[in-house]
Amino acid sequence: MQKLTINLALITPLIFVVMYIIPLGLRDLWSPDEIRYAEIAREMVSSGNWTVPTFNGLRYFEKPVMGHWMNAVSQLLFGENNFSVRAASVFSSAGSALCLWLLVERFITRQMAWISTSIFISLFMVAAIGTYSVLDSMFSLWLTAAFSAFFFAFTADNSAGRYKNYGLAGLFCGLAFLTKGFLALLLPVIVVFPFLLWQKQFTSILRWGWWVIAIALLVCLPWGVAIHLAEPDFWFYFFWVEHIQRFAATNAQHSEPFWYYFAYLPLAILPWLFVAPTAIRHLGKHLNLPLIRYALLWAVIPILFFSLARGKIVTYILPSMVPLAILLAVGLSSAYQKQTRGFKWGSVVNAIVMALIASAFLILYYLGYLPLEQGEHYRPWLAFTAFSFWALFACLAIRTTTLEAKICCYSMMPVGLFLFFWASIPNLSINSKMPAAFIEELKPYVTEKTILLADHPSTMSALNWYLQRNDVYLLNSKGELEYGLSYPDAADRFITQQQLAEFIKTKQNNSTLLIFMRGSALPETQLPGISKRFQRGRFSAYYFAKDTSHD
Structure with missing residues (x-):
């Protein structure tokens, strides 16, 4: 190992490919940032308007x-x-x-x-x-x-x-x-x-x-x-x-x-x-x-x-x-x-800290302190693997003697983290910040005529992106779309809690409705009959079937 020759001109691009490109499409999009920017670009391509950025069809x-x-x-x-x-x-x-x-x-x-x-x-x-x-x-x-x-x-x-x-x-x-x-x-x-x-x-x-x-x-x-x-x-x-x-x-x-x-x-x-x-x-x-x-x-x-x-x-x-x-x-x-010891002792501390973090995941897992559901017991082991990989290359950095080899070991340390750690994220976080799977569960209930509502721009953007719709109504919170909603042509895109029951009753005459929420709930007793309720972690949705009594 000590005589190993390292060519950073070859290693560096390989590290880039492994860390940056290979994992790129493996994990679902994170809300709100990734889905927001995905949707703004999607609307730009779909509308052909490359001048005015829009988000949910609103000025952004x-x-x-x-x-x-x-x-x-x-x-x-x-x-x-x-x-x-x-x-x-x-x-x-x-x-x-x-x-x-x-x-x-x-x-x-x-x-x-x-x-x-x-x-x-x-x-x-x-x-x-x-x-x-x-x-x-x-x-x-x-x-x-x-x-x-x-x-x-x-x-x-x-x-x-x-x-x-x-x-x-x-x-x-x-x-x-x-x-x-x-x-x-x-x-x-x-x-x-x-x-x-x-x-x-x-x-x-x-x-x-x-x-x-x-x-x-x-x-x-x-x-x-x-x-x-x-x-x-x-x-x-x-x-x-x-x-x-x-x-x-x-x-x-x-x-x-x-x-x-x-x-x-x-x-x-x-x-x-x-x-x-x-x-x-x-x-x-x-x-x-x-x-x-x-x-x-x-x-x-x-x-x-x-x-x-x-x-x-x-x-x-x-x-x-x-x-x-x-x-x-x-x-x-x-x-x-100058052959100082700082490089060596820094690597020693690096190895110890990362080994402790890797061990902590397993200790917390066996003590029952990690928020895991049934079927997630592999996740702590993935986290353990990622940080053990880091600690391993810190140890190798201690033993190597050439500058290029030390630099290579340090550059390799976070590779395991970016390859594996995303898969160690528990369902608790997935069902709070990554709505792709939940929206997939809702898709069979949504047609192009279904009226969509969301309680915040973050949940709205998920409906926009995964259902390819830019006509979602906002409920309760305007968030970053407050300015876009202030235009007269967008005033009807925001529904207050007081308006909601009447809005649902009116729209049900012609179509189905779906309300997507995160971390909040509807006053169910004050609303027209809810046909189906969905729940996954902090995500919840309410489906209202079309009122056929007037047909």
């Missing part, structure tokens, strides 16, 4: 259009299935990895490029979000490409190179803007400006900034004008509600304390957490390198910026993972060259 202005376009193209290529829903996220992770490789290969070495890339794809946050359908991986791709282009432009030794790379930076900033909005313009500014000040080349951005802005505007302008002509109030809602209020309002969504991201960062950088202190200690002598300075600012400033915002979601710091991979690679390489 929370994000611009690029992420929905990428998801829609994925569905056109691969069909409407679990794989296609997540494929754009995987593509984006691969794109970010490519940008990282090109950056490090050009400005450090090819060996360091493969080490950085191996670290990046194995980071828990990168792999978790990169195999999950949200827009953050796509946003991170375009930002990573933009940051990389800025650095290539900074190092270009002629005007042609600067025109090309600053132009590419503008292109990618524009695409990032079309994915998640104004942050795409702000984040490069608050990173690139301090970097140029540190390098004493601040005038560079003043000379070339106009070119970046011009290209970004050219990229954004066609859709920006088209959405304004189609929906004149889009930009007001998107700028004021989705940016200003989310950042500063006292009632901002997902309000969290300042330290929120620092609490999640250790989890985000697993399996490298226990060797990160060693990497940090050995970075000091490399701070004279422009790329290391740039990576440091690129990693730290976005995290600090998002920490100042009132509204916080853990996925916001995903763009900081690429520069963190660079810093970890350089620091660990330096530590290895």
